Amino acid sequence: MPGALNGRAGAMVRPRLLLIDDEPALATFVADAAAMSGFDPVVTDNDSLFRDEFHSQAPAMVALDLGMPGMDGVELLRFLSAESFDGPVLIISGFDRRVLESAFRLGEALGLKMVGPLEKPARLDALESILREHRPAPTP
Numbered sequence: 001m002p003g004a005l006n007g008r009a010g011a012m013v014r015p016r017l018l019l020i021d022d023e024p025a026l027a028t029f030v031a032d033a034a035a036m037s038g039f040d041p042v043v044t045d046n047d048s049l050f051r052d053e054f055h056s057q058a059p060a061m062v063a064l065d066l067g068m069p070g071m072d073g074v075e076l077l078r079f080l081s082a083e084s085f086d087g088p089v090l091i092i093s094g095f096d097r098r099v100l101e102s103a104f105r106l107g108e109a110l111g112l113k114m115v116g117p118l119e120k121p122a123r124l125d126a127l128e129s130i131l132r133e134h135r136p137a138p139t140p
Contacts, residue, residue, distance in 0.1 A: 014040040015060030015136045020050045020076065021092070022068045026120060030063055030092065033124060037131035047071040051079065059087060060136050065120075066093040066103055074103060081110035088113050088134040092127075094120035 017039040021027040024045075031041035039061065044050045047070070053059075062080060066073030073091070080089060089112045091103055100117040107114040115130055 013139050014038055015139075016057060017041045017061045017063060017131070018044070018050065018053055018059035019063045020044045020046075020068070021063075021065040022046075023065070023120075026065075026092070026122075029124075030122070030127065033127045034063075034131055037128050038135050039131065047076070050076065054079075054083065054085075058085070061088045061090065061131075061134060063090040063092055066091060066095050066099065074106060077103065077107045077110055077112060081107075081112055086113065087136075088115045090115050090130060090134075091117035092120060092122050093117065 015038070017034045019027060019030055019034070019041055021030065021043070022045045027043045027045065031043050034041040042053050042059070044053055046068070062085065064073055064076055073093070077089070089107055091100055091114070093100055097119060100119065104114050104117050115134055118126060118130070
C-alpha cells in the first residue's frame with residue numbers, strides 16, 4: 001500500500017512523488033517504479049490537478065512530461081520555481097534530446113534541482129537509479 005505504513009508502531013511516511021503525464025501506461029510505469037523505490041506516488045494528468053496536488057501536500061520530488069495537451073512543461077518548471085520548490089525535478093519526455101536538455105538547463109536557470117532527463121520510453125533501471133539516488137529518507 002503506497003503512502004504511510006498505517007497501523008504499526010513507528011510507522012514511517014514515505015516521501016511523496018508528484019507525477020504529471022497524460023499517457024496512462026507510462027504514468028503507471030513511473031508510479032510503480034517510484035513505489036518500488038520507496039516513494040508514495042501521486043499521478044495527475046493535467047495542469048490544474050498537478051497544481052492542486054502540489055498545494056495540498058508539497059512533494060519530495062516531481063516527475064513531469066514536457067509535452068501534454070493544452071499545457072507546456074516549461075510553464076510547470078516556472079510554477080515550481082515560483083513556489084520555491086527545492087526537491088528534485090525529473091523530466092521524462094518523448095521530445096528530442098536537444099529539447100530535453102534545453103528544458104533541463106532552463107530548470108537549472110530557474111533555480112530548480114534538475115535530475116535526468118530521461119527520454120521516453122524510459123528504461124526501468126535508469127528510472128529506478130535516479131529515484132533511489134534522490135529519494136529522501138522516510139519520516140516518522
